[in-house]
Amino acid sequence: MTTSPTEPVPRTSRSAIPSGDETVTAANGAPAVELRAVDKWFGQVHANRRVDLSVSSGTVHGIVGENGAGKTTLMNILYGFYRADRGQILIAGKPVVFRNSGDAIATRIGMIHQHFMLVETFTAVENAMLGAEGSPLLGPAGRRARRKLAELEREFGLQVPMDVPVGELPVGQQQRVEILKALYRGADILVLDEPTSVLSPREVEGLFRILRTLAGRGKTIILITHKLAEIMAATDRVSVMRSGAVVAHRRTADTTVSEIAELMVGRQIRPASRGVPVEPGRSLLDVDRVTVRDSSGVARVHDVSFSVRAGEIVGIAGVAGNGQSELLEALAGLRPVATGRILVDGEPAVSDSRDRRRRGVAHVPEDRRRSGLVMPFRACESAILGYHHDPRYGRGLRLDWPAVSSDTRGRMETFDVRPANPQQRTAELSGGNQQKLMLAREVERATKVLLVGQPTRGVDLGGVEFIHDRIRSLRDAGKAMLLVSANLDEILDLSDWVMVMAGGRIMGKVPAGRAAERDLGLLMGGVRKSDVPDRAP
Amino acid sequence: MSVTAPDPVSGLPRWSVLGLLPGLNLLAAFAACGLIVLLAGEHPWQAVQVLVGGAFGSAEAVGYTLFYATSFIFTGLAVAVAFQCGLFNIGGEGQALIGGLGVALVCLHLDFLPFLLLLPVAIAAAALFGAAWAFVPAVLQARRGSHIVITTIMFNFIATSIMVYLLVNVMSPAGSMQPETRAFAEHARLPYVHEVAGALGWELPSSPLNVSLILALLCCAGVWLFVWHTRAGYRTRVVGANPAAAVFGGISPGAQVVVAMTLSGALAGCMSLNELMGVQHRLVLEFTGGFGFVGIAVALMGRGHPAGIVPAAVLFGALYQGGAELAFEIPAITRDMVVVIQGLVILFAGALEYMFVPALRPFLVRRAVD
Numbered sequence: 001m002t003t004s005p006t007e008p009v010p011r012t013s014r015s016a017i018p019s020g021d022e023t024v025t026a027a028n029g030a031p032a033v034e035l036r037a038v039d040k041w042f043g044q045v046h047a048n049r050r051v052d053l054s055v056s057s058g059t060v061h062g063i064v065g066e067n068g069a070g071k072t073t074l075m076n077i078l079y080g081f082y083r084a085d086r087g088q089i090l091i092a093g094k095p096v097v098f099r100n101s102g103d104a105i106a107t108r109i110g111m112i113h114q115h116f117m118l119v120e121t122f123t124a125v126e127n128a129m130l131g132a133e134g135s136p137l138l139g140p141a142g143r144r145a146r147r148k149l150a151e152l153e154r155e156f157g158l159q160v161p162m163d164v165p166v167g168e169l170p171v172g173q174q175q176r177v178e179i180l181k182a183l184y185r186g187a188d189i190l191v192l193d194e195p196t197s198v199l200s201p202r203e204v205e206g207l208f209r210i211l212r213t214l215a216g217r218g219k220t221i222i223l224i225t226h227k228l229a230e231i232m233a234a235t236d237r238v239s240v241m242r243s244g245a246v247v248a249h250r251r252t253a254d255t256t257v258s259e260i261a262e263l264m265v266g267r268q269i270r271p272a273s274r275g276v277p278v279e280p281g282r283s284l285l286d287v288d289r290v291t292v293r294d295s296s297g298v299a300r301v302h303d304v305s306f307s308v309r310a311g312e313i314v315g316i317a318g319v320a321g322n323g324q325s326e327l328l329e330a331l332a333g334l335r336p337v338a339t340g341r342i343l344v345d346g347e348p349a350v351s352d353s354r355d356r357r358r359r360g361v362a363h364v365p366e367d368r369r370r371s372g373l374v375m376p377f378r379a380c381e382s383a384i385l386g387y388h389h390d391p392r393y394g395r396g397l398r399l400d401w402p403a404v405s406s407d408t409r410g411r412m413e414t415f416d417v418r419p420a421n422p423q424q425r426t427a428e429l430s431g432g433n434q435q436k437l438m439l440a441r442e443v444e445r446a447t448k449v450l451l452v453g454q455p456t457r458g459v460d461l462g463g464v465e466f467i468h469d470r471i472r473s474l475r476d477a478g479k480a481m482l483l484v485s486a487n488l489d490e491i492l493d494l495s496d497w498v499m500v501m502a503g504g505r506i507m508g509k510v511p512a513g514r515a516a517e518r519d520l521g522l523l524m525g526g527v528r529k530s531d532v533p534d535r536a537p
Numbered sequence: 538m539s540v541t542a543p544d545p546v547s548g549l550p551r552w553s554v555l556g557l558l559p560g561l562n563l564l565a566a567f568a569a570c571g572l573i574v575l576l577a578g579e580h581p582w583q584a585v586q587v588l589v590g591g592a593f594g595s596a597e598a599v600g601y602t603l604f605y606a607t608s609f610i611f612t613g614l615a616v617a618v619a620f621q622c623g624l625f626n627i628g629g630e631g632q633a634l635i636g637g638l639g640v641a642l643v644c645l646h647l648d649f650l651p652f653l654l655l656l657p658v659a660i661a662a663a664a665l666f667g668a669a670w671a672f673v674p675a676v677l678q679a680r681r682g683s684h685i686v687i688t689t690i691m692f693n694f695i696a697t698s699i700m701v702y703l704l705v706n707v708m709s710p711a712g713s714m715q716p717e718t719r720a721f722a723e724h725a726r727l728p729y730v731h732e733v734a735g736a737l738g739w740e741l742p743s744s745p746l747n748v749s750l751i752l753a754l755l756c757c758a759g760v761w762l763f764v765w766h767t768r769a770g771y772r773t774r775v776v777g778a779n780p781a782a783a784v785f786g787g788i789s790p791g792a793q794v795v796v797a798m799t800l801s802g803a804l805a806g807c808m809s810l811n812e813l814m815g816v817q818h819r820l821v822l823e824f825t826g827g828f829g830f831v832g833i834a835v836a837l838m839g840r841g842h843p844a845g846i847v848p849a850a851v852l853f854g855a856l857y858q859g860g861a862e863l864a865f866e867i868p869a870i871t872r873d874m875v876v877v878i879q880g881l882v883i884l885f886a887g888a889l890e891y892m893f894v895p896a897l898r899p900f901l902v903r904r905a906v907d
Binding site: 334352353354357363365370371372373374375376377381384385386388389394397398399401 | 766767768769770771772774775778779781782784785786787
């Protein structure tokens, strides 16, 4: 049903790497990318509604919107993954039709996906030349690639180790490899889809510096995100999307966070309320000198002690990879404790997740795609994972699907999962709705303790508000909550106490109200401050 | 950083996935087979007539087709159950052989029992022996991570060697040069369907089809219930779909591997009931005839679901029976060419399952939207 009247761009050979000396800006000063009245349907769903977008060359252009607002669909159209049902794409003023991403690459568009598309066992050089070797012999191709990458590194300040398998690099560097890969293919227009969701705050800063440099040298950057702080920090202009349509274009300098937030959700976001602090009750989770080792025997958590009382939220902050994940898994019974004890409501607990569930400890894992949900399953099948022995889902050996389904429908409605259809395939739900489905499964089961990892990763603004409200009301109902999040704002927003982990140790525990971000930054960097009360209470 | 592979048929109407695509694949396979027949200098149309006539042309032919299908249902279910747990059980052949050993031991040494007692014991023996033969690779996989594909293949060879040893040295009657046991007693044999029908006053020509077909269909229902309607089946599917999620949910992947494999082995073992108690009436060498491997193709074509496995098993039964007829009626088409034709069907229906999807998608999806 494509009604575009334009001629497709001639396809250049896939292996040909453009030399990189002509820029995308046409002589007539046309915008680098222009979308005109783009429409896209998926069945009955109108994913993009008459989207107009114009991105000037040499700028960083942000696209914000909630999950399901159509940002990613729009970019997939631009990258040739989907074809628009109606409308036109112009690159440097010339109409183009992309039949596949190869066409987009040939038109010098590069895309950095949220989940990297790298071969983990390959080095940066091998990843960059993959599919663009340019000759049947790998030796000369490799040397050529290395020279070219070295040039790009110098030009854009994108240092990465060239000869280490990328799987061994930190995620921030893996992302640089992705950017290099796109530049290597001659990209002049770079699309980054939620690039910061996996990065630590320092890595985010580094990324933004790189984006600045790229834009300064004439590259055009399109940054998709739903984090408003990033829009303010990194972009020149911003387009706001809501339910498939672009609702506003702004110069970043002329707008404010609250204006964009309102445009995104179409209503006013109330300021985060800290709620009435509840007097904490007895200690429900005690961690007593716990050390946790990974599968290769390396201690990832060293001699950690703390407790979480009924009616309080303890947040664990820290740069990713400092033992938070291992601690959370050990608390959930998924990882054996090498030394030390974990007590639930005063009783010692063994390393078994079933034992934790019996004791009223529920766990929202950090990574829903990896372990929290089963993507090919129906939503109702994912919604009983871990609780499939619950007698309300059938007697004896049998699973009573009508009962499971109606129970799931109720949970989906309570947690505003859309669509609230228990038969929907889990993978077909958006990220935020998957997260809500997982919370719907766990929250009610947390009769004593709720362990939460990254509760709002990849969740849109409205969803974040909803999830935070749920977590607070659970706290107010007298549960003990432990929160691990890479998002410091979230930790400060929700927690009563903030603990900081660095190098597998707890560097300090401070009341959230008193926690200054600068102090937390120091603690995250592994600096103990003498005036921070250590291991209280 | 794992990316869920997109479902190649997502968004297509259900009838097209379940009916149209398999039908087209089958047509494509027959078209390719037609070319082979042409190359052999024969008329494709005549070959089709002989093949289809040989498989379905008479009550006797249908009996033979369903006899083969019975074995394929058992081995197809065996592969499907393991596959739900993410395991590729290549060992159906060996498990069926050892299952046959169990059947023979019961039929030879417990034949003082009346038929109605002997039958359940024989079924239990077939299942138990087959399960035991799958249990060892399962434990090696669960405990040591030894790959199930490798170990089950090895266990096929071990099973064959054990059977040769037993039949040559231990189980053949004194003075016999044949590597086979004595015949089972009359009441240690499964009634043929034509016998049962005859007793009910319905005359059918004789064929090897016996009552184990009923057991096969019961197993289909059992597998369907187990996989989709029990907690153990749910655990099995979680392990098959995402082992990390299984661990999170308190499900031990190792334990489920053992459960799924023993069940798979038991189903494969039951195939020997059809061959030994049904037709051979003694334990012979290599009675499995490669049917354990055909089960892989049957399970693939049937998409791992009993409702698909039954028609797929009938299709392969027809190819076996009709193929034998073809080789007999048209000498230019040899036995080996019949195997080529069967291979082409597996290739088109199994490996090239989604070949027509990109071409058909525009038509099917637009129709769905309108």
